[in-house]
Amino acid sequence: MSLNAISLFSSAGIGDLAFQRLPVKVLVSCELLEDRHQVYQANFPQTHALTGDIWELWGKIVEETRARLDGGDLDILFATPPCQGMSKNGRGKLLQAVREGTKPALDVRNRLIIPTLKIACALRPRLIVFENVPEMENTLILDEAGRPVPILDLIREQLGPEYDGEAKVVEFADYGVPQRRQRLITVFTRDAEMLSLFHKRHGLHPRTTHSPNARAELLPWITLREIISDMPPLDAGDPATARGEDPFHFVPLLDEDKYFWVRHTPPEKGAFDNQCVACGFDQNPTHGNYRDESGINRSSKDTPLRCLKCGELLPRPWVKDVGGHRLMRGYTSAYKRMSWDLPASALTTNLAYACSDNKLHPEQHRVLSLREALMLHTVTDFDFKFERADGRKVTTGLIYEIIGESIPPRGLEIFFRQWVDVLNGKPDAVMSNDWACADLPLFHSSMPPLAKSA
Numbered sequence: 001m002s003l004n005a006i007s008l009f010s011s012a013g014i015g016d017l018a019f020q021r022l023p024v025k026v027l028v029s030c031e032l033l034e035d036r037h038q039v040y041q042a043n044f045p046q047t048h049a050l051t052g053d054i055w056e057l058w059g060k061i062v063e064e065t066r067a068r069l070d071g072g073d074l075d076i077l078f079a080t081p082p083c084q085g086m087s088k089n090g091r092g093k094l095l096q097a098v099r100e101g102t103k104p105a106l107d108v109r110n111r112l113i114i115p116t117l118k119i120a121c122a123l124r125p126r127l128i129v130f131e132n133v134p135e136m137e138n139t140l141i142l143d144e145a146g147r148p149v150p151i152l153d154l155i156r157e158q159l160g161p162e163y164d165g166e167a168k169v170v171e172f173a174d175y176g177v178p179q180r181r182q183r184l185i186t187v188f189t190r191d192a193e194m195l196s197l198f199h200k201r202h203g204l205h206p207r208t209t210h211s212p213n214a215r216a217e218l219l220p221w222i223t224l225r226e227i228i229s230d231m232p233p234l235d236a237g238d239p240a241t242a243r244g245e246d247p248f249h250f251v252p253l254l255d256e257d258k259y260f261w262v263r264h265t266p267p268e269k270g271a272f273d274n275q276c277v278a279c280g281f282d283q284n285p286t287h288g289n290y291r292d293e294s295g296i297n298r299s300s301k302d303t304p305l306r307c308l309k310c311g312e313l314l315p316r317p318w319v320k321d322v323g324g325h326r327l328m329r330g331y332t333s334a335y336k337r338m339s340w341d342l343p344a345s346a347l348t349t350n351l352a353y354a355c356s357d358n359k360l361h362p363e364q365h366r367v368l369s370l371r372e373a374l375m376l377h378t379v380t381d382f383d384f385k386f387e388r389a390d391g392r393k394v395t396t397g398l399i400y401e402i403i404g405e406s407i408p409p410r411g412l413e414i415f416f417r418q419w420v421d422v423l424n425g426k427p428d429a430v431m432s433n434d435w436a437c438a439d440l441p442l443f444h445s446s447m448p449p450l451a452k453s454a
Contacts, residue, residue: 001023001424002023002024002025003023003024003025003075003076003420003423003424004024004025004026004027004068004069004072004074004075004076005019005024005025005026005027005074005075005076005077005078006026006027006028006029006030006061006065006074006076006077006078006119006123006125007026007028007029007030007047007078007079008029008030008054008061008077008078008079008080008081008116008119009030009031009032009054009079009080009081009082009112010029010030010031010036010037010040010080011031011033011036011037011040011080011402011405011406012036012037012039012040012043012402012406013029013039013040013043013044013384014377014379014384014402014403014406014407014409015078015080015131015406015407015409015412016029016040016044016078016409017379017382017384017409017412017413018409018412018413018415018416019413019416020382020383020409020413021413022413022416022417022420023420023424024075024076024416024420025046026044026047027047027048027064027065027068027069028047028048028049028050028061028064028065028068029044029047029048029049029050030049030050030051030052030054030057030061031049031051032051032052032053032054033051034051035388035398036398036401036402037049037051038388038389038390038392039386039387039388039389039394039398039402041388041389042385042387042388042389043384043385043387045389048064048068050064054112054115054116055112055115058115058116058118058119061119062118062119062122062123065123066123073124073125073126074123074124074125074126075125075126075127075423076125076126076127076128076129076416076419076423077119077120077123077125077127077128077129078129078131079116079128079129079130079131080130080131080132080406081109081110081112081113081116081130081132082109082112110139110141110151111141111142113130113141113151113154113155114141114143114144114154116130117154117155117158117159120158120159121158121159124162124190126189126190126191126194126423127187127188127189127191127194127419127423128159128163128165128187128188128189129185129186129187129415129416129419130155130167130184130185130186131183131184131185131186131407131412132183132184132186133182133183133184134169134182134183134184135184136151136152136167136184136186137152137167137169137184138150139151141154152167152186155186155188156188159188162190163188163189163190164188164189164195164198165186165187165188165189165198165204166186166187166198166203166204166205167184167185167186167187168184168185168186168203168205169182169183169184169185170182170183170184170185170205170411171208172407172408172411173210173212173221173222173343174208174209174210174211174221175206175208175209175210175410175411175414176209176210176219176222176410176414177222177343177378177408177410177411178221178222178223178224178226178227178343178344178375178376178378179343179344179345179346179347179376179377179378179408180342180343180344180345180346181346181347181407181408181411182346183407185205185415187204187205187419189204191422191423193422193423193425193427194419194422194423196427197422197427204419205415206414206415206418210222212342221342221343222343223339223340223341223342223343224338224339224340224341224342224343224344224362224376225340225341225362227372227375227376228368228372228375228376229340231249231369231371231372232244232245232246232249233364234249234250234251234364234366234369235364235365235366236251236252236253236254236259236262236354236365236366236367237253237254237259237263237365238253239253242366244369246371248369248370248371248374249369249370249371249372250369250370251352251366251367251368251369252352252353252367254354254365254366257318258317258335258354258355259365260315261274261315261316261317261335262335262354262360262365262366263315263365264277264315265315265335265336265337265360266337267337267339267340267362267363268337268338268339268362269336269337270287270332270333270334270335270336270337271315271316271317271334271335271336272286272287272303272316272317272327272330272332272334272335273286273287273316273332274314274315274316275307275314276307276309276310276312276314277314277315278307278310278312279307279309279310279312281307281308281309281310283308283309284304284307284308284314285302285303285304285308286303286332287300287303287316287330287331287332288300288303288332289331289332303316303327304327305318305325305326305327313325316328317330317334317335317355330355331357333357333358334355334356334357335354335355335360336357336358336359336360337358337360337361337362337363338358338359338360338361338362339362340362340363343376344368344376345357345358345359347368347373347376347377347403347404348404349400349401349403349404349405350400350404351367351368351373351400351403351404352367352370352400353367354366354367370396370399370400373400373403374403377403377406377408377409378408378409378410378411379403379409381409381410382409386399
C-alpha cells in the first residue's frame with residue numbers, strides 16, 4: 001500500500017531519495033533556502049514545495065498537507081533540522097563566542113524543533129523521524145515558555161503519551177554505506193504495530209549488517225578501494241591532469257605550496273607529519289593536539305617546520321609572513337589522506353578543500369572528485385539530477401554544499417524500508433536482517449552530465 005509523507009528542512013532532496021524505491025509519496029516539502037529547494041523541485045515535481053522560514057510557514061504546511069490527505073491520516077513526518085548550532089565542528093569557536101558574549105549560550109537555530117513539533121502535533125503522523133548530529137542528544141533549547149529544556153525531552157513532552165520511541169546514534173558504515181558518518185536518528189510512533197515491535201525488540205532501529213572487523217553474522221565495512229579504485233587517475237598539480245572525460249570527475253587545482261605538501265604525504269598520513277625531502281631525515285617530531293583549560297581543542301605550537309638535521313623547510317603546511325615561514329595552525333586531520341581499506345571519512349561541505357578533515361585521496365595528489373563523492377555518498381545509486389526547476393544554473397559549489405549538508409540516502413532507505421514494512425502491516429519482515437540485505441542496486445557510477453551547472 002502506498003504511504004504518504006511530508007519532508008521538513010528538505011534541502012535539495014538527497015534525504016528524500018530514501019523514498020524513491022519505496023511505496024511512499026512525499027506530499028509537501030519545506031526548505032528555507034531557495035537555491036536548494038529549486039533543485040528539490042526539479043527532482044520531486046509532484047511534491048508541493050513551500051520555500052521559506054518554517055516559523056512563518058508551519059500553519060501553511062499543516063493546511064496544505066491536510067488538503068492533500070483529503071481526510072486521511074499522515075503516515076510519515078521526516079525532518080532534518082539544521083545542525084550548525086549542535087555540531088561538534090566549530091564547537092570550540094561557539095564556546096569561545098559564548099564566553100566573549102558575542103553569541104547566546106543556547107543557539108536559536110536549535111529552536112527550529114518547536115515549529116516542527118507544532119506541525120507534528122497538528123497532523124499526528126503515524127511515524128515521526130528526526131535526523132541530526134549526535135550532539136542533539138545533549139542539546140538544550142529555550143522552549144516557548146522560556147524554560148531551558150533538552151530537545152529530546154521536549155519532543156517526548158509535546159507529542160504526549162500516545163507516542164513512544166527512541167533516539168540512537170548510528171554509524172552509516174555499519175549499514176553498508178562506504179562512508180563513516182554518525183548521526184542521531186530519533187524515531188517516535190503511535191502506530192500499534194510499530195509500538196508492539198518497539199516493545200518486543202526494545203528498539204526501532206534496524207540491526208547493523210556490517211562492521212569494521214567482520215564477524216560471522218556481519219559483513220565487513222565497504223571500503224574506499226571497492227568503490228573508487230577503478231576511477232581514472234587525476235592530479236591537482238596541472239589543469240591538464242585535474243579533469244577527466246566525465247564532467248563530474250574533476251578536482252580543484254592546488255597551488256605550488258599545497259601541491260608540494262600533498263605530493264610528499266605518505267598513504268594514511270597527514271602533511272603536518274611529513275619528513276625532510278632534502279636530506280631524508282625522518283625523525284622530526286610529528287604534530288599533535290591538546291585541550292586547553294577551557295576545554296577547547298588546540299594544535300601544538302612547537303611542531304618544527306624546518307628539519308632538525310639540515311635546516312631545510314619540511315613539506316608541512318606553512319604560512320608566509322614578514323619573518324619568513326611559520327607552521328600553519330591546524331590539526332593532525334588536516335591535509336591527511338584517506339585509507340583505501342576503510343570507508344571514506346564523512347563528506348562535509350568542505351570536501352573540495354585539501355585542508356579539510358581527512359579529505360585527501362589515498363594515494364593521488366588531490367582531493368576526491370565530485371563523481372567520487374557522489375558515489376561514496378550513494379547519490380549515484382538513485383535517479384537524481386542537479387538541475388533547478390526554474391532552469392537556472394546549478395553551481396558546483398552548491399553541489400558540494402548539498403552533499404555536505406545531507407546524509408547518504410542509501411542508509412536512510414534501509415531504515416525507512418523497515419519502517420514502511422511495519423506501517424504496511426508486515427512486522428515479521430523486519431525481525432531478522434534479511435530485509436537489510438535485500439538485492440538493491442548499489443553504487444552505480446552513471447549519472448547525467450552536469451549540463452546546467454557552472
